[in-house]
Amino acid sequence: MNNALQWDSPAAVVEVFREAVTGGEPAFLWGVPGGGLFAAVGEGTCALRVGAPGFHGTVPLFRPAAVVAAGDAFGAGSFPDAPVAAPPAHGARSATADVASTGPSAHWIATVERATAEMRAGALRKVVLARTEARRAPDGAQFDATETWLALRAANPQSFTFAAHADGRAFVGASPERLATLSGDTLLTEALAGTAPRDSDPARLLASEKDRDEHALVVAEILAGLAPHVVPESVECPATPGLRALPRLWHLHTPITARLRPGATLADVVLALHPTPAVCGVPRAAAAAFLSAHEGFDRGPYAGPVGWVSDAGQGSFAVGIRSALLAGAEATLYAGAGLVSASEPAAEWRETALKLQTVDEMLRTS
Numbered sequence: 001m002n003n004a005l006q007w008d009s010p011a012a013v014v015e016v017f018r019e020a021v022t023g024g025e026p027a028f029l030w031g032v033p034g035g036g037l038f039a040a041v042g043e044g045t046c047a048l049r050v051g052a053p054g055f056h057g058t059v060p061l062f063r064p065a066a067v068v069a070a071g072d073a074f075g076a077g078s079f080p081d082a083p084v085a086a087p088p089a090h091g092a093r094s095a096t097a098d099v100a101s102t103g104p105s106a107h108w109i110a111t112v113e114r115a116t117a118e119m120r121a122g123a124l125r126k127v128v129l130a131r132t133e134a135r136r137a138p139d140g141a142q143f144d145a146t147e148t149w150l151a152l153r154a155a156n157p158q159s160f161t162f163a164a165h166a167d168g169r170a171f172v173g174a175s176p177e178r179l180a181t182l183s184g185d186t187l188l189t190e191a192l193a194g195t196a197p198r199d200s201d202p203a204r205l206l207a208s209e210k211d212r213d214e215h216a217l218v219v220a221e222i223l224a225g226l227a228p229h230v231v232p233e234s235v236e237c238p239a240t241p242g243l244r245a246l247p248r249l250w251h252l253h254t255p256i257t258a259r260l261r262p263g264a265t266l267a268d269v270v271l272a273l274h275p276t277p278a279v280c281g282v283p284r285a286a287a288a289a290f291l292s293a294h295e296g297f298d299r300g301p302y303a304g305p306v307g308w309v310s311d312a313g314q315g316s317f318a319v320g321i322r323s324a325l326l327a328g329a330e331a332t333l334y335a336g337a338g339l340v341s342a343s344e345p346a347a348e349w350r351e352t353a354l355k356l357q358t359v360d361e362m363l364r365t366s
Contacts, residue, residue: 010037013029013037013038013039014029014039014146014149014150016039016041017029017039017041017146017149017163017165018146020039020041020042020165021145021146021165021170024168025041025042025165026041026042026165026166027039027040027041027042027163027164027165027166028040028041028162028163028164028165028308029146029149029161029162029163029164030160030161030162030307030308031153031160031161031162032160032316033157033158033159033160034157034158037153037161038308040308103346103349104345104346104348104349105131107296108129108131108345108348108349109345111129111294111295111296112129112339112343112344112345112348113345114294115127115129115290115294115339115343116339116340116341116342116343118290119339119340119341120341123286124281124282124283124286124287124290125217125281125282125283125340126214126217126277126281126282126287126338126339126340127280127281127287127290127291127338127339128277128278128279128280128281128287128291128336128337128338128339129291129295129336129337129339129348130291130295130297130299130302130303130334130335130336130337130352131297131334131335131336131352132297132332132333132334133332133333133335133356133360134330134331134332134333135324135330135331135332135333135360135363136329136330136331137328137329137330137331137365138365141329141365141366142328142329142365142366143170143326143327143328143329143330143331143363143364143365144364144365144366145163145165145170145172145326146163147364147365147366148163148172148324148326148359148362148363148364149161149162149163149172150364151362151363151364152172152173152174152358152359152362153174155174155247155358155361155362156174156176156246156247156322156358158176158245158246159174159175159176159246159322160174160175160176160177160178160306160307160318161173161174161175162175162306162318162320164301164306168327168328169325169326169327170325170326170327171300171301171306171320171323171324171325171326172323172324172326172359173306173320173321173322173323173324173359174322174323174358174359174362175306175318175319175320175321175322175323176192176244176246176251176321176322177190177192177278177318177319177321178190178316178317178318178319179270179273179274179276179305179307179317179318179319180266180269180270180273180316180317181315181316181317182260182266182269182313182314182315182316183314184314185259185260186257186258186259187226187230187257187258187259187260187266187269188255188256188257189222189226189256189257189269189273190253190254190255190256191215191218191219191222191241191252191253191254191256191278192218192244192251192252192253192278193211193214193215193217193218193251193252193277193278193338194208194211194212194214194215194241194251194252194338195211195249195250195251195252195337195338195351196208196211196249196250197248197249197250197354198245198246198247198248198249198250200250202243202245202250205243205250205252206241206243206252209342210340210342210343211252212241212252213340214338214340215241215252215254217277217282217340218276218277218278219237219241219254219256221276221277221282221284222256222273222276222277223235223237223256225269225272225273225276226256226258226269226272226273228261228272229260229261229264229268229269229272230258230259230260230261230264231258231259231260231261234257234258234259235256235257235258236256236257236258237254237255237256238254238255241253241254242254246358247358248354248355248357248358249354249355265313266309266313266314266315266317267309270305270317274304274305274319275288275303276319277338278319278338279303279319279321279336280303281338281339299334300325300332301320301323301325302320302321302323302325302334303319303320303321303334303336304319304320305317305318305319305320306318306319306320321334321335321336321355322335322355322358322359323359324359324360324363331363333356333359333360334356335352335353335355335356336352336355337349337351337352337355
């Protein structure tokens with residue numbers, strides 16, 4: 001199957017992806033929050049990149065995780081957003097450890113302390129430190145990208161759900177964070193930073209000086225990145241954040257809309273915003289250099305842009321967080337936490353543990 005694009009029937013969409021994965025073809029499965037889904041299959045449709053250097057260029061940037069060229073399928077309009085339900089997941093639930101059962105590692109404690117020291121010295125204002133957890137499927141089983149995506153979609157209908165398959169590996173996730181969506185000349189993006197457990201009082205998150213400061217840094221950097229590409233008087237950004245409720249977490253959330261300047265493109269915006277302070281830090285170059293030196297692992301596709309773009313320049317991208325890389329019987333789960341000068345290692349570790357659960361509890365095998 002070459003460059004096939006399917007979006008009319010949820011069951012057909014999932015089967016197109018499943019058949020492609022079974023046949024070893026590159027494939028991409030995408031669902032928007034509360035809305036439509038599509039699958040793209042074949043050479044040229046899925047640019048899943050793994051194993052390359054984590055940063056490149058004169059200003060370090062994270063590499064893309066998965067990008068689909070959707071051709072002229074959606075023309076100048078937006079992605080179909082009529083509410084649809086994906087089929088239920090049927091794969092076996094994988095046996096995984098309780099990611100919250102152990103405390104922070106010595107490496108995590110030392111890196112958080114190093115980061116906060118650099119912030120107090122003025123070298124950094126924020127850095128997003130990530131970590132991984134490894135999972136192995138039961139004997140004789142392999143992780144199933146299709147069934148894992150279905151489970152993620154069912155459990156996280158308010159998130160962007162994705163599965164990108166290439167070279168025998170699949171990057172899957174349920175990202176709550178929109179990087180950029182372009183419909184006509186209207187651009188949508190958002191700041192999502194500041195976190196608390198879902199069973200806590202969200203009023204405490206709204207009142208938290210530490211979380212409000214972290215969130216304000218993200219908003220300011222996004223607005224600065226947008227400035228060269230949008231009509232200034234068209235920018236709409238609330239003065240104070242609201243709340244985004246997820247199954248396990250609360251986040252501070254600020255939606256941002258604007259109109260593109262004539263000649264500007266969605267690609268210009270993605271390159272300007274990525275990596276956002278929500279996955280890298282402030283200042284961007286200094287934070288990326290700190291992570292390259294101290295984070296301790298190659299992020300691979302984690303936190304990269306995931307999405308699609310049409311021949312007409314329309315498209316939508318999410319940030320590849322709340323995600324995992326599946327490779328046969330092995331799975332690598334990713335999660336990060338935004339550090340500011342007031343951050344404490346144990347609290348940030350607990351935050352990543354909650355984020356890891358988004359994918360960990362949805363892993364399916366076959």
